[in-house]
Amino acid sequence: MANPSLKAAFDAKKFIVAPGIFDMISTRVADGMGFDCLYATGFGTVASHLGVxxxxxxxxxxxxxxxxxxxQMAKTPIIADADTGYGGLxxxxxxxxxxxxxxxxGIQLEDQEMPKKCGHTPGRSVIPAEDMVLKLKVAVEARRDPNFLIVARTDARTSLGLEEAIRRGRMYGDAGADIVFIESPETEAEMVEIGRSINKPLLANNVEGGRxxxxxxxxxxxxxxxxxxxxxxxxxAVSAALERVYSHLLKNGDTNGLPAQESYGFGRMCELMGFPEVWEFDKKWARKD
Incomplete structure (x- = not known):
């Protein structure tokens, strides 16, 4: 079931900042920090899971x-990328x-043609808006929990222009999407225009080095x-940190001399992964003979 706190936050008009999670370590770290929502990124999840x-x-x-x-791991509600819905209706x-x-x-569905591509990369094409409207109507009908949110994303801005992207955003909101996501606006002025033109909760996708x-x-x-x-x-951040640490190891043959900030610390990592509970369990059930 969906965590009702996410819908409640939107209903209360609370602005939400959601970090991207992409594996179980990032999920555990982010879940303990007090965010209202986590965002399960498709790019990062595919990269960490499949390496492609x-x-x-x-x-x-x-x-x-x-x-x-x-x-299962997180107490914080999660919005998750689901690409195009992986096929037809x-x-x-x-x-x-x-x-x-x-x-x-919450689930994010987009109007790209299959196979889809990351929203801040070139070569994206979109399906007809009417086809996406049908997908969203199916999505709305398929959910069982009213707290489960549907995010409708359009990638039309890059190939068809801002006006078409806004038109689609309105259509997708009218089709029942709870949140509208106009991917890749290229200026602050475009973002202002999107905010002025669509009367639905809007999602901003902040990609360092993106469009x-x-x-x-x-x-x-x-x-x-x-x-x-x-x-x-x-x-x-993780990729940059790994590159720095591995470069140090390659150059020096050991990890001595690494700055303290380059290491999370083994003890802290044990705590993050739940080892104290394991140790307590072992103590409780240890044989006494």
């Missing part, structure tokens, strides 16, 4: 299993039902946005 590009290679089976594991129905049953609190300017939370709220996701912040 987010280009429509991952299947529904790949993703629902991973997303469900995130939800029947696939969308099963995707919504599967993500909801897995414990996800969209990263605005402060206060500014996003001021221009009409309700949630900002940071899908890449975690895996970009």
């Amino acid at each position: 590009a987010d280009a429509g290679i991952a299947t529904y089976t790949d993703m629902v299993g991973r997303m469900g594991r995130f939800a 029947l696939n969308v129905r099963h995707t919504v039902m599967g993500y909801e049953a897995a414990g996800i609190s 969209t300017p990263i605005l402060p939370a206060a500014r996003l709220k001021e221009i009409g946005y309700s949630i900002a996701i940071y899908p890449g912040a975690g895996f970009l």
Whole structure:
């Protein structure tokens, strides 16, 4: 079942900042920090799980299993990327039902043609808006829990222009989407226009080095946005840290001399992974002879 606190936060007009999670370590770290929502990124999850590009290679089976594991581990509600719904209308129905049953609190569906691509990369094409409207109507009908939120994303801005992207955003909101996600606006002025034009909670996708300017939370709220996701912040930082540590090891032959901030600390990692509970269990059930 969906975590009702996420819908309650939107209903209360609370601005939400959601970090991207992409594996179980990032989920555990982010879950303990007090965010109102976590965002399960497709790019990062596909990269960490399969080691390939987010280009429509991952299947529904790949993703629902991973997303469900995130939800089992986290107390914080999760919005999860579900690409195009992994096929036609029947696939969308099963995707919504599967993500909801897995414990996800919100699903993101997009209007790209299959195979899809990451939203801040070139070469994306979109299906007719009317086809996406049908997908969203199926998604709305398929959910069982009213607290389960549907995020409708359009990638039309890059190939068809801002006006068409806004038109689609309105259509998708009218079709029942709870949150509208216009991918890849390229200026703050475009984001202002989106906020002015669509009367639905809006999602801002903040990708470091991507197409969209990263605005402060206060500014996003001021221009009409309700949630900002940071899908890449975690895996970009982890990749940079790994490269620094591995480079040091290659150069020096050991990890001596690494700055303290380059290590999470083994003891702290044991705590994060739940080893204290394991140790207590072992003490309780140790043989006394």
